[in-house]
Amino acid sequence: MTDRCEVRCVHPQAVAAAQQTMPSEDVVAGSAEMFRLLGDPGRLRLLLALRGGELCVCDLAAVTGASESSVSHSLRLLRANRAVRSRREGRNMYYALHDGHIEQLLDMMTAHMGEPRDHFSD
Incomplete structure (x- = not known):
């Protein structure tokens, strides 16, 4: 089975509706950059650790096993x-x-990836 149409036909109304919902190029570029950042397991672990609340760099290193x-x-x-914000408290930097x-x-x-993989019939 191939992932293409066997017969080429464009549906103008569907194309127009999809184009109307398309975000600006700046939003698309920023979103792509965010997904690129999330594509690194180390950065993703940091973000997942911060779901529980604010942590300092030392705490994040301990949680993730990465160097400071x-x-x-x-x-x-x-x-x-x-993706994160920071605040300084004395000599420590905290992130959330x-x-x-x-x-x-x-x-x-994480909910999506934790679901069992469905096998769709083509």
Whole structure:
């Protein structure tokens, strides 16, 4: 079975409806960048650890088993892309998920991946 149409036919109304719901190029590019960041298991572990609440770099290194240097580097990337936010308290830097959208994305993704794989008949 091939993943293409056997007969080429375009459905103008369906195409127009899909085009109307398409986000701006900036939103598409930003979303692709966020998924690229989530594609790294180390960065993903950091975000998953932060679902429970705010943690400092030392805590995140202990939770994930990564070096503090690696954690700091990853957090800089995640902060630049609005996945996490930071605050300083004395000599420590604390991180949290940027907002509820990131938490929802993580929750949906882990729920989806935890489901049994369906085998659809073609």
